[in-house]
Amino acid sequence: MAGSGRLALGKLPVPGWVRGSSPAVLSRLRDEAVVRPGFLSAAEEETLSCELEPELRRRRYEYDHWDAAIHGFRETEKSRWSEASRAILQRVQAAAFSPGQTLLSPVHVLDLEPRGYIKPHVDSIKFCGATIAGLSLLSPSVMRLVHTQEPGEWLELLLEPGSLYILRGSARYDFSHEILRDEESFFGARRVPRGRRISVICRSLPEGMGLGDSGQPPPAC
Ligand SMILES: O=C(O)CCC(=O)C(=O)O
């Protein structure tokens, strides 16, 4: 089965890009922490990175605020996209969100330098709804999810360039997520060397939250 990218774990087939603390956790989060490797074609990856590069290059990487979740990063909130990128984002929307969900309108773009990493956190429930979907570009990385009440329950997602991950429901609310720093970047025994990684993150609005009186979208998470 290894050749097909799936490992049999008990009766449950587990994709080769998800690891977990137990079959029970893997089974419970099967539809709530999802990775789709190769979601983007090589041409689509190129389209996004070429469009993002000039905007990101104008910014400086930020480091080590003592309480900050993200280290070695620059970011932007992007509302205007080329037609080709809009088509990609629409594919993300169709793959990750239900028709009833409204998306936060600027898309969050995060550029982590090779030494950059994201500490465990849960995205703000004030500003983000039940679903988070992210495209990864340039470098592979490992995203670890840990249950906030039961630290023995965890999941690791291998995020190759061109992959899409989706966190929803319990994986989004009850588990923290983090991107491992280079020194700790292993997927099981497999070393996943970190280079510069760009992520493009779409989020749903909290349920019942429209644009409000101001007509302005809420701030990003
Ligand atoms: O880079 C990612 O894919 C995740 C970023 C993240 O967790 C955040 O901005 O809250």
Ligand SMILES: [Fe+2]
């Ligand atoms: Fe996050």
Ligand SMILES: [Mn+2]
């Ligand atoms: Mn954030």
